[in-house]
Amino acid sequence: MGLAIGIMSLIGFRNTGSPTLFRLTIAFFSISAGFFVIWAGYMVEDFITKSGNIERWIQTLGIVIQTIGYFFIAFSHSIKSFFPKSRYFRSVGIFPLFLVSSVQIEHIFRSISFILLAYGAIETMLSYFENKNKGAISVAVGLALLALGEFLGWYSFVFPESILYSISMTIKIGGLIALFIPVSKIPLTKIKFDDLD
Amino acid sequence: MQLKYTGIIMTEYRTHMKIIGDILATTRDDLQDEDGASVTYLIRKANVSHSRISRILKTLVSQGLLEQDGTTGSNKYRISQSGREFLQAYYTFTSFADNFGLTI
Numbered sequence: 001m002g003l004a005i006g007i008m009s010l011i012g013f014r015n016t017g018s019p020t021l022f023r024l025t026i027a028f029f030s031i032s033a034g035f036f037v038i039w040a041g042y043m044v045e046d047f048i049t050k051s052g053n054i055e056r057w058i059q060t061l062g063i064v065i066q067t068i069g070y071f072f073i074a075f076s077h078s079i080k081s082f083f084p085k086s087r088y089f090r091s092v093g094i095f096p097l098f099l100v101s102s103v104q105i106e107h108i109f110r111s112i113s114f115i116l117l118a119y120g121a122i123e124t125m126l127s128y129f130e131n132k133n134k135g136a137i138s139v140a141v142g143l144a145l146l147a148l149g150e151f152l153g154w155y156s157f158v159f160p161e162s163i164l165y166s167i168s169m170t171i172k173i174g175g176l177i178a179l180f181i182p183v184s185k186i187p188l189t190k191i192k193f194d195d196l197d
Numbered sequence: 198m199q200l201k202y203t204g205i206i207m208t209e210y211r212t213h214m215k216i217i218g219d220i221l222a223t224t225r226d227d228l229q230d231e232d233g234a235s236v237t238y239l240i241r242k243a244n245v246s247h248s249r250i251s252r253i254l255k256t257l258v259s260q261g262l263l264e265q266d267g268t269t270g271s272n273k274y275r276i277s278q279s280g281r282e283f284l285q286a287y288y289t290f291t292s293f294a295d296n297f298g299l300t301i
Contacts, residue, residue: 012290015283018214018301020294076299127298135296182296186289 001176002032002069005183020076027072031176034066060106067113073143074116077123110154117147135182145175214287214301217253219243221284224263224276233266233273 006028012021041058045051121143128136149172156164211219223242224234234242240250254274257263262280266273276284287301294301 008293012286012293012301015286016214016290016301018290018294020299020301021290024294024297024299073297076297124298127295131295131298133295133298135292136298139296139298183293186293 001173001180002028002035005180006032008183008186023072023076027069027076030069030072031066032069034062034064034069036062037065038062056106060109063106063109063113067109067116070113070116070120070146074120074123077120077127107154107157110150113150114147114154117143117150121147135185138178138182142175142178142180145171145178149175212300216243216245216249217257218284218287218291220245220250220253220257221262221276221280221287224274225281225284228275233264233275235273239274 006025009021009024009028012018013025038054038059041054041062044058045054049055121140124136124140124143127133128140149168149170152164152168152171156162156168220239220243223239227242228234236247236250236254239245239254240247243250245253254263254265257280258265258274260279261277262283264275264277266275291301
């Protein structure tokens with residue numbers, strides 16, 4: 001689902017050159033890549049290492065990649081001036097803030113993800129009150145579910161043997177479905193690639 | 198919808214992309230005559246300054262989104278087929294971004 005939204009954003013960016021769509025492209029490709037890394041970690045554990053637990057560094061890597069995606073979703077609401085062709089790299093200079101070294105770096109990134117997602121959900125909901133676009137409700141609910149899933153994923157460290165982690169993943173998948181519902185209604189049949197190349 | 202305080206009234210903030218969309222929409226849907234829209238007409242309809250619209254029109258013509266007709270003495274602009282497709286993409290992805298509470 002995240003990949004599908006990312007591809008649609010990429011089509012939009014290539015057709016219009018919009019920086020907003022560029023940021024959404026990065027966001028959803030990052031989220032997809034993060035989920036893929038975690039899934040790959042479980043596959044490695046199931047079929048190769050068979051240790052009973054996913055390698056911690058793989059899970060952390062997946063969460064970090066997802067957090068980058070959440071960052072671009074959340075701050076698309078406040079970054080209004082940067083464009084990928086000009087000062088793009090300057091605008092991501094905030095990234096060193098995320099690179100604080102810690103033993104419990106996974107906890108840090110999960111909490112950052114939660115804050116970013118909660119912020120994105122609130123901003124999207126506020127935009128609904130301004131524009132009355134019903135699709136924004138679904139996106140806000142999707143972001144809120146992702147935030148809840150991230151929170152439960154973090155909380156599952158307190159009860160490692162419980163089903164909290166499974167519930168967390170299920171809620172996050174539900175969140176991605178909610179994000180995809182309004183996006184799936186966008187007609188793309190007449191959009192052509194590379195008209196402006 | 199984002200509002201910007203201008204000192205006297207609150208006006209809607211328009212992105213560069215939205216201004217381009219407004220110009221293309223005017224040349225597609227709201228032409229003065231068959232020859233196309235004059236710069237003055239576009240300034241009034243799109244509510245953009247002369248210096249800014251001159252730069253934008255130059256870019257749009259060079260990108261093939263607008264066709265310029267200077268045969269009648271005054272420059273007139275009409276939307277091209279590429280411009281129509283761009284405008285359709287613009288409307289489609291405006292709707293896409295609206296779902297995220299964003300403007301393109």
